[in-house]
Amino acid sequence: MRRVEQVMGFPVSLRVDDECVPAAAVDAVFSWLREVERRFSPFRPGSEVSRLDRGEIGPDEVSADLAEVLALCEEYRVATGGAFDVRLPGRGLDPCAVVKGWSVQRAAERLRAAGVRRFCLNAGGDVVAAGGPWRVGVRHPERADRLCTVLEITDAAVATSALYERGAHILDGRTGRPAEGLLSVTVVAPTLTEADTTATAAFALGHTGAAWAASRPGCETYAVTTTHKVLRTPGLPTAAPAAA
Template sequence: MPVKSKVQQRLMGSDFELIVVADNEAASRQRLYEGVAEIQRIEQLLTAFNDTSQTALLNKQAGTQPVTVDAEVYALISRCIRLSALTQGAFDITAGALKALYNFRQGSFTMPDAATLSQTLKRVGYRHIALQPGNRVFLQRKGMRIGFGAVGKGYAADRVKALWTAAGITSGVINASGDLCAWGRQPDGTPWKVGIADPDHADRVLFWLPVENAAVATSGNYEQYFERNGVRYSHNIDPVSGQPVPYIKSVTVVSPSAELSDALATAVTVMGKDAGLYLVAQLPQVHCLIIDGQNRVFQSKHINIHAKA
């Protein structure tokens, strides 16, 4: 009978859980080791907290000169630009400069003044990323910053899945604090499932979502937010306006790719319920569930949610 093995480790700033179903214990341990090593490799490639990472080098040379990056980083940036265009800028890897204006972890919160916000917005925008031949990337404005916080964990999960499936693994899960990809089934034949948290009580599950050969990502404001005049504002920033996003507490996206789910969860949060659901309806094999500021639940067609917990 297949053996299910797992490992839990802090990676990319999140609690990762890797689960693999293999023929024997030794094969499972080998796959888990390879999976952790792959995530660590991607973290070193993309992190903004290491001066030698490709992200850091790109940011350092912003407005000065292009930087030659690895082919996979060039391809990832290219996909991010296409996602930005698809979402009309709601998803944008250059939004880091805006996030630096806000502090959601302190008891007191202040909005930046209009002049500061206006100046910062000049350094934001996916259209200012120039992709050049030879895997060269140029951030065209000084002070620009890119970051892969809204897509990096999903990319890492997809890479581990690719690594494992190439090795013949027909069932597994890569879970980054609730953002996960899963394929196959558990050894007892039941599907993998992910819980969608209550935004007001993060340790309580509202719904169970069975996952079979799909990826799920949730963007929620229940950990970092502030409230003003009865409105809760998310830590997600609208890259176009530069303002924190109100009214949406949680967005869960299901798609074939963890990278895509990760990015779209952020985009739908920024776009809001109506525009977000409209976008998802146009995308094949993509589904979402939205919980708004009044705890009302909205979902796209064909999403398969099981009974409340």
């Protein structure tokens, strides 16, 4: 079963390789992601995030879901010494860097709870997979027609932060300026919540980001610096070359 929808500003694709696919579980994935977009988008005036940012509700009045997201935002802000920050001066509250991975991971957990055993859920290039192995290509940061490497994952997640899709959109919260030092950083982790947030936080850290991400428990990394140096951890699950 394959299904693709545009949600949260990017394509979300789901592939399920089980023989019997519960249609209700698949519908629930996309319904949940659309709900997340309505509730947590900083670009929707009526969203819970926008209402909190305007002071219409207080921090003690937010939903349990948003409280969880904000706690993750604070955890990574502290861990990066302020490089990762969803409350930059002169800008509104924007937790999207956490919401994406967190919400897609929640969707994956719904599939597992419904008994789906083998699937790949791809949200704008960030992937969470069950069963396996699944092969995930890591795009070259400067050549859209090339891959840097191919990963092979089983019951894991992969996320990449880079310049090639949206330019210098990741800011260093310590300076308020675009982060410098990395062209791309890819993180493999047990969950997409960890992989996606760690990749974004590492990119925000700049020159020290790859080493910081590599030090995070359960994370394997592949990074390309602005001087074109490749930094990879020894445990990175790289796929074996195809037989000739």
